[in-house]
Amino acid sequence: MIRMLLRVLGHEYARPVRRTVALMTATALVEGLSYALLVPVLRALFGSAPQDAWPWLIAFGGAVSVYAVLRHVSDRSGFHTGSTLLRGTYHRLGDHLARLPIGWYDAGRLGEVSVLAGRGVLQAMSVIAHLLAPFISACVTPLTIVAVMLAFNWQMGLTALAAVPILAAIQIRTGRSTAAADAERHGRDHEATGRVVEYLQAQPVLRAGGRTVERFRALDDSLREVRRASRRSALKALPGVVGLALAVQTVFTVVLALGACLALGGSVGAAEVLAILVLAARCADPLLSLSDIGGRLRGARYELARLDTVLRTEPLPEPAEPVQPVRHDLEFESVTFRHGDRTVIGGTSLSVPEGQRLAVVGPSGAGKSTLLHLLARFYDVDAGAVRVGGVDVRAIDTEVLMAQFAIVFQDVYLFDGTIEENVRLGRPDADEAEVRAAATAARLDEVIERLPAGWATNVGEGGARLSGGERQRVSIARALLKNAPVVLLDEVTSALDPVNEAAVHEGIEHLMAGRTVVMVAHRMRTVRRADRVVFLADGRIVEDGSHDALLRLGGRYADFCNASLAPAGSE
Template sequence: MTALMKRIFIASGKYKGRIAVAFVFSFLKGILKNAPIGLAFFVLSAFYHGTETPEMSLRIGITLVVILLIQMLFHNISDRLQSAAGFLLFADKRMELGAHLRKMPMGYFTEGNIGKISSVLSTDMVFIEENGMSVLADMMSYIFSQGILLAFVFYFDIWLGLAGLAVLFLILLVARGLKKEALEDSVIRQEQLENLTEAVLDFTEGIGIIKTYNLLGEKSQALADSFRETCRTSLEFEENHTPWQRGLNLVYGFGVVVVTALSVFLYFQGKLDVPYLVGIMLFVFDLFGPLKALYGQSARLTVMDSCMDRIEAVFAEQELLDIGREDIPEHSDAPEVQFEHVSFAYGEKDVLRDITFDLEKNRMLALVGPSGGGKSTIASLLARFWDVKSGRILVRGKDVRNVPLSQLMDHISMVFQRVYLFQDTIYNNISMGRPGASREEVMEAARKARCYDFIMALPEGFDTVVGEGGASLSGGEQQRISIARCILKDAPIVILDEATASVDADNESYIQQAISELCKGKTLLVIAHRLNTIRHADKILVIAGGEIEEEGTHEDLMEKGGIYRKFVTARENSRGWSRVTDRPFIPLL
């Protein structure tokens, strides 16, 4: 338990001072809590020896009232200091976690860790925040009180003190087994809560697909099974904990019997006076009370220990290093983007092998090929969502690993098919592209993105709050707002995963116009899905199996008659790459 206190104290950072002061007041509260026992012994001794007086009784009564009031004051101060520190500490911890997650490679979020992050935020941190500091205050009070009571017993008689100390060690021995059992079960309990969180997220995020394919019963059953497993795990935690707690209660009772019997024996042996015997009888049933109360908190303490393990594990995850100090030059003779013998792997699985290409300024490079070939990975590596396994990626001649991440992202805008809008006003969703932009600049970006008119038709215009993820808007409207965000950002490099691939025909024309505005005077890296996009690229890379199979212009590749031509022919026949049109998708410069 002291180890847990030390962990929380170390984690408390700048709030250590508050907690240390709170410990002092807990210590003083522990002394005052046991002061009435000393006063009672003093009164009994006075009665026994016939030295009591009305004045003495009045003074003792006043002293008891003062002690009670001071004890209440110290309790209030201790709770205020520690409880406030707990909420302040974990407010800071959440911000630290947000900053930590911001620096994590994207692979961390795609490896099943969303449930873990949600569980740490909504379960582990909340549990310690609400229980941790109050439990710490109680622990300190119990430990101090137990020490004071044991000192009283030694004052009465050394043999009684030694007997109390022996019982204390027996309690600690049983409590050690309780702690080990409870800690193992608390790990299982918290992991199951994480599984439940993940199951709930999976169900709610996939509810549309679940209903579409009539899987409601099956998926609901899976969620219900997760709830039942959580219930079973929690009950098992309590069932495994109960025998140890029962054993501790028996040891407490045994300790009381031993001290009482020894006191009576010492009295008949003439080694203990009546006032001392009565004094012991006054508090013998409370002698091990603080320790009993302390280990009554063992379930919460072990869960807190497990929560601390899980929180620390997330913070221990390796961040993407951001130690670059080189600046991307405003002008450079080097290509805008260069991949030099780039290889990359997700864990042990190779995804890209020896990728090399140049992309000149104000030119367009299209990536085509089968799903899973590595196209999106190339785009993600350029944005440094991950670091390469080997090779280099350069922007204007600078290795992206040697450039501050914030500066790199200032040079890149990204538009993907799947759009995410925050639960905030439309204005704020657009302005995050460039937070310092004026309101007129935000509105101009909306006009260029062809979303100004439908925004102004909303009840609150630009101050309309959209649902989380943009749920209150259509897919095409969400897409145009995300493009407005990129237009406002005005980054020189645009990564484009064709935004019209999954929108209706009415929105497609508007989105094409919006993207045309976005791409004017920009360097484009396009993950291409449609033939009319590919035809106008300056260079096309055919990515398959993590390698560049072919490269060249549309005409060059069609003449070669290789994989690209077969791919295009198959797509044209199935009308999968394009609702074939002669209208250019992106007008170039």
């Protein structure tokens, strides 16, 4: 498990982990060896000169003091190393997630990662701080005590030693028998977490349908499965728990009986028998705790394996020798992109000269948004090449590539903070005048003026305290502040009311001025502002030209306009 932990975190953490393990092992050894002093102490106390026990009592007290100091140091090292590993894990996981392709984040994956980043990481990293010390103590201290028993009486020592392979076999068998049940329970836990989130997100729909008094069947079924899986997991672990307790108690009883026989036969003194029985009893407690510790370790190992799987997922490769584009024209050359078994973009070629505005139009599912994602290298193409300024996006450093784009999506996500903090995400080092100018150009200043807290207004998680149009204005202000040479727009006005749509259109005009623009659009007001229009169907460009030329052509684009854009013609 330590090997997997270091693989997950990186070997730069190997030294503090090994130091902590060494300290915990030394602590367990000293604890076991200190009990060896009980034999001469009890021998002196039960002998003819009890006062002779004082030197041994002092030695025993000294050993206990050394153990206490080592325990303090090892526990501190465990907590310090654990917190360091936790911080390092979050940093590494966050950096890795930021480099994974957007296509990796499907709906199920988001719930999985959210659970893993919260409870999963904490459980996995709790090994060093909370589980490793008791586990090492439960293994090393009894073995040390058995070695002490062998030194004082080989018969009783061998009897205790015979229990080691039996207990090890029980633990191994328990781990194997519960592995499948534990994996099922963890899977059901994650599914139930997703259902709870779904239930909360579905409240508007449930209430609109008058179903607030009904039970949410999907959630109920998921929780029932969690209960069944937990029950199966407990039943699978029960034989191991009972078997471990039975084996420990049996060995202790055999040692007790053997000690009584040896004492009655005169082979050993009463003091030695009593001391060895005290040592045997001291072995029992940590051994009995192995069931609980083992279960928690298996849970931590499962989370660690899931974390390892995520971190082993290959991110988009970075170029060994990145190239800096100097122009801002865009090009798709025979691009093919597949998502699963479906070809989303098939052999498409397209060029956008610097400073030109291109509108991408087509039916739902045609691959319009995918073109924008390929430009920003949210995915890598399966065939062909996507170029910015004549340079393949795969040859451009990710930070340099993203600096070329100002992106405004239809669904705007704002972080839980103030309006100003969300706008400054576009360019954190911008001065106040630049931030205010961007807000004015996006007509965000109108929103700020009517909010009591103004710029300091907290937008809530996801921007929940602002309307859709207000969030879109923040997004445009953020893009304006970034001042990137290429603008990507993805149906930014599709769900806005007329007032906000007019304001957003004005902001977009400021954003597009003098820049290379690719916009996914379906409203005539937006499409008419493009220098050129391409009609996309089934991942292929079927028509290409100006808006007026394509209308005169009377083809797919004209039919699409007549069917879906005619009601918006007055715009």
